[in-house]
Amino acid sequence: MSSPSFEGSDDVVLPFSVEPLDIRGRIVRLGPSIDTILARHGYPDIVSRVVGEAAALTVLLGSSLKFEGRFQLQTKTDGAIDMIVVDYDAPDRLRATARFDKDRLEALGGGSHKAEELLGSGYLAMTIDQGSDRSRYQGVVALEGQSFEEAAHQYFRQSEQIPTRVRLAVAEQFEDGGRTYRAGGLMIQFLPSSPERMRQADLDPGDIPEGHPSNDLATPGEDDAWTEAKALVETVEDHELIDPAVSSERLLYRLFHERGVRVFEPQAVHEECRCSQTRVMAMMRRFSPEDRRDMVGDNGRIGITCEFCSRFYDLDPADVEAEIAKAGSEQA
Numbered sequence: 001m002s003s004p005s006f007e008g009s010d011d012v013v014l015p016f017s018v019e020p021l022d023i024r025g026r027i028v029r030l031g032p033s034i035d036t037i038l039a040r041h042g043y044p045d046i047v048s049r050v051v052g053e054a055a056a057l058t059v060l061l062g063s064s065l066k067f068e069g070r071f072q073l074q075t076k077t078d079g080a081i082d083m084i085v086v087d088y089d090a091p092d093r094l095r096a097t098a099r100f101d102k103d104r105l106e107a108l109g110g111g112s113h114k115a116e117e118l119l120g121s122g123y124l125a126m127t128i129d130q131g132s133d134r135s136r137y138q139g140v141v142a143l144e145g146q147s148f149e150e151a152a153h154q155y156f157r158q159s160e161q162i163p164t165r166v167r168l169a170v171a172e173q174f175e176d177g178g179r180t181y182r183a184g185g186l187m188i189q190f191l192p193s194s195p196e197r198m199r200q201a202d203l204d205p206g207d208i209p210e211g212h213p214s215n216d217l218a219t220p221g222e223d224d225a226w227t228e229a230k231a232l233v234e235t236v237e238d239h240e241l242i243d244p245a246v247s248s249e250r251l252l253y254r255l256f257h258e259r260g261v262r263v264f265e266p267q268a269v270h271e272e273c274r275c276s277q278t279r280v281m282a283m284m285r286r287f288s289p290e291d292r293r294d295m296v297g298d299n300g301r302i303g304i305t306c307e308f309c310s311r312f313y314d315l316d317p318a319d320v321e322a323e324i325a326k327a328g329s330e331q332a
Contacts (some may be wrong), residue, residue, distance in 0.1 A: 012268055013059060015265075017268075022190060024177045027248040029183075029241070031244070037271055044105055046118060052072045053169075056184060057148050058086040060166065067287070070089050071090065071127070077120045078328070079119040082120075084097075087308070089272075093269075093274075124140055126140075126141075128230055137318070148168055162191065163189065163226050168185045190223065215278065279314070285327060301315060
């Protein structure tokens, strides 16, 4: 069961199960963590909302890792927001960054815009990295005008073949004259003990006429338990995922109290970047001496800014070369 100290808290992932429906899932609520990330970058509002959605989805997926590895979500598209990268370092660290075209955003004018309008076409890649000594797994979904929710459904349908539903929401909270961002997400998966109950249509029936027997065979009937679970999740409104007055426990009770819902130990999440002086030096070793000389500015220093946390590293070229030489001699 969940710890009382976490009830109604922000920056928490709450796993749960609904055994009568063979459902397992997670709810994530992001408060200070996502607000810190977005405030640090100073993104336009419409970019912040898209990054917030991507972060909520990343935490939903990454928090399922049973080992201390990294889950990364990355988009590369032709839209006004042409790149988003979100890292979730299990068990609890989150960071994110985005790249966008300011002129194209301004051309869109004011008002709200959906993520799919800003991303355009390209791909979404989800990578699980278990460490240098283990294999990496990557799943890729084509982005062709669909939302992050729809892309997640497509990923699980094609790659994992697990019936899955995802809900995401991002909003601004105005309080005491200030503005902060909040993000939330809910994911359920149908995991019955009998694999036959998870049957889904693998391929679109194409141009087969309606009523043709082959068409009926191509679309197997959906399990009643999964139909019920999906219908309940579709009643979730955006504000229920982000309103601090509506706790995760309260939302789950509203959805599944008739069936009985069980919650598990919650997992805290916090914003933290992976960058460090050691990692920067390791990166510098990958460049040639000529490239490193070209990095020296007019002030005689090498300046590097982390794209995730905006931390600035001011390096002395002589110290860099000395560190690289030392590392080379140790390896020899």
